[in-house]
Amino acid sequence: MSEETHTTQTQQQAELQKRLWAIANDLRGNMDASEYRNYILGLIFYRFLSDQIVEHADKMLAPDHLTFAEAYAKPDYKDAVKDELVGQVGFFIEPQYLFPSLVKNIQDGHFDVEQLQNAVNAVQNSTLGQESESDFRGLFEDMDLSASRLGNTVAKRSALIGKVILSLANISFKEADLKIDVLGDAYEYLIGQFAAGAGKKAGEFYTPQQVSKLLAQIVTMGRSELKQVYDPTMGSGSLLLQLGNYAKVGEYYGQEINGTTYNLARMNLLMHGVNYSRFNLYLGDTLEEDHVDSMTFDAVVANPPYSANWDPAGKLDDERFRKYGKTAPKSKADFAFVEHMLYHLSATGTMAVVLPHGVLFRGAAEGAIRRYMIEQDNVLDAVIGLPANLFYGTSIPTCVLVFKKGRDRNDVLFIDASSDFEKGKNQNTLPDVDVQKILDAYKKREDVDKYAHVASLDEIKENDYNLNIPRYVDTFEPEAPIDIDEVKQQLAEVDQQIKDAQAEFDKLASQLVWTDKGDHDDK
Template identity: 70%
Template sequence: MTEEHQNVQSQQQAELQKHLWAIANDLRGNMDASEFRNYILGLIFYRFLSDRVEEEAVMLLDGEGIDYQTAYDNPEYEKLLAENIIEGLGFTIKPRYLFSALVKDCQAGEFDIEKLQNAINSIQSSTIGEESQEDFQGLFDDMDLQSSRIGNSVAERTELMRKVLLNLNNISFRSSEIEIDVLGDAYEYLIGQFAASAGKKAGEFYTPQQVSKIISGVVTAGKDEIKSIYDPTMGSGSLLLTVGDKARIGHYYGQEWNSTTYNLARMNLLMHGINYSNFSVRQGDTLENDRFPDEKFDAVVANPPYSANWDNADKLTDERFRKYGKVAPKSKADLAFVTHMLYHLNDNGTMAVVLPHGVLFRGAAEGVIRKYMIEQDNVLDAVIGLPANLFFGTSIPTTILVFKKNRPQTDIFFIDASKEFEKGKNQNSLTQAHIDKILQTYEAREDVDKYAHVASLDEIKENDFNLNIPRYVDTFEPEPEIDINQVKADIEEVNQQIAKIEAELAEMEAQLVETDVDE
């Protein structure tokens, strides 16, 4: 990424944050952070969809000499326009329900909240019976415009939404101008501002960009195209999108348990120009209800919930877990997610997953599974240790595990990047230089003193398949040798200075006594 590119991103983030804060100030007196996030994000998405329809209409009417509203008023154009817009975008919005039309109503004092509700309803109803129906249904379910939390009367709710719409009108959402993950950045900013009420759950739906960049670099190493990519705990979809920034993706697949986050993920993909026909996103508990049971993917990525509870009863009959002989414990589903992901990985694919360090060394069933993956399947390719306090909601250090099938080698590459980070007030972060170093080291796959080590299978066996990173990468820095004679000389010098000062003080005290006697 060039410096100019980074500057553009920083400027856009600053502008977005300014406007989000203005909107938050309008909303936050009435509800907690997690609630008003849903309104802000829902309206951002509605604004984006409106802009896309207007852009599509301009393109379709190029050379006709009329605008979208005029064309729509003509029965000959109306149906044809709607059909063509839906074919291209998967949905359509009538001119009177466009964001720009509602803003004009706000400015003219003619806006009411029912118009906004009708606009949102029309987006979803336009997809009924279309291929895109499943991708758009329920997208706005978390934005309840009848809720008393945004006003006790229709007039109060109307006024609040009017202020929000006018604030949003000051943000650019033209796809050609956007250099940032608008929805992801909006969530990240709001979580950071209101961490007390929302931050503890942020890790459930957002992977920090710095970590996403490492994962994307790993799974796209040596590739500029990936036919299919899958995230079984996709959250907001930011991880999938970051991989898409590094390589052309044929089709995106994802599953998310939380309904609110599932809606956000679909919004995020659409906002980043991913056509509805190029993604398949499903809702459900990945471990209990695998929505892609027969699919294999060229890249698999995830930041699953750490050490989550799960129902491990009778799971040894499930093809995803059976061959390991043991299943992950009820209170720690980490390796259940790993074995699920491995089941869905193509033979020539790459998989990367972020997990707590416990998966590297915990024993019992986890030890058995870890040993099988290394000794029998030979799929673990690399272990990358990250600094502590990178994620919202947890300060623990994490690790990225990289897996590949049909590996030509049996060694495992360890990188200890835990000591190199930029310390922040609330969270630590990785600079682009830190990220580049990790990825360059991963691709070189060579020992680097106090940073990386290629561990042979014999080394792994000698450590009883314990993958704790310090066993393989020695980052110990010896204390400088102490010169005892110099220390003694320094102490003597200090004592002499103290004696000198004490003598001077005694002399000053004697002079004061003499002065008092003379008086």
């Protein structure tokens, strides 16, 4: 990429972000970030679906020299057009409900939110009985157009939503006009901005982009194609999508426990050009409902909830957890997620997961599980310490554990990247140069003073399978030697300054006189 093209992309991204956040501000006065997020992203997604229908319809009808509206108005075309489009993109939108049609109604003063509600309902209804039905079911359920927070009358709600639609209509989403993935950038930017304002809840749906890039590049290293990939705690799907930036991905699989976040993930994949036929996303508790059953994947990535509660009762009867002999503690499900992921990792696959540092050294059942993974399965490939305060909702430092099956070595690479970050107003960030530094160290797998160490199995055994990074990477910086004579001289000078100051004070005090003798005598 030329410097000029890169500069153009940066400028276009900045302009896009500025305009999108301005649109979001039209809503933010009425509700909190988690609420107006659903309206903004929902409307952007609806415009995307509308554009998709128009694009495919134009191509399909070009030989007949008909517009989509003209063809749909002809009885002998209508059903065929609908069936063909549903087969191509998985859904259908009538001409009257297309985004430009809604815009015209707003401009003509004939719009109300009921039209938009009918439009989104029609999208879902068009998928009923189709292969795409489960992928579109409930996609817009978080965009409540009857909510009083949009206005206490239909007219007020219509005016506010209409204003947002018109603002979105003024942004060009045509690739010919731009050198960036507008929809993808829009979605990623807004998810990140909403995460910044969502506090503790942000961790439920967003992994910072730089961390996603790190995990994606680790699991795709040396591979140009991945048949199937999986994220068992996918959030908004950003981590899954990063895999597609570094390798050709066949099918995406993921699961998410939060319904709103599950909807975000489905929208996110669709807006990044992943056809509904190429992803299988599920709603539910991964540890309780294993929707991918006995499938295995070339790459598995995750940023699961840290030290979450779970129910280990009866789990040793579950094939995912049985061989370890013990279950993760009820109040710390970290290793339960790791076990689940390993169960679904193919014999030649790579897996990377973000976890709190406690998994490296906690004892009891977790210590036994950790030992089994290292000694019996020989699947732990690397431990990477990340800086603190990278993630929304928590300031704790985290680590990335990298696992591989079928390894031909039994050592473990330790990398301490905890000091490499840029300090931000609310969150620290991991610059590209530091991401690359980690990747280079992982690829070379060599000792680097105060940064990386390749620990043998014997060394890990000597540490009783405690993986706390400072045991393997010594980052201690000795203080400069102290010159005792110089310190003595400085102390002597300070003592003299104190004596001089005291003498000056005593001199001034002796010169004080009482100005009211009567008061003095009374005392």
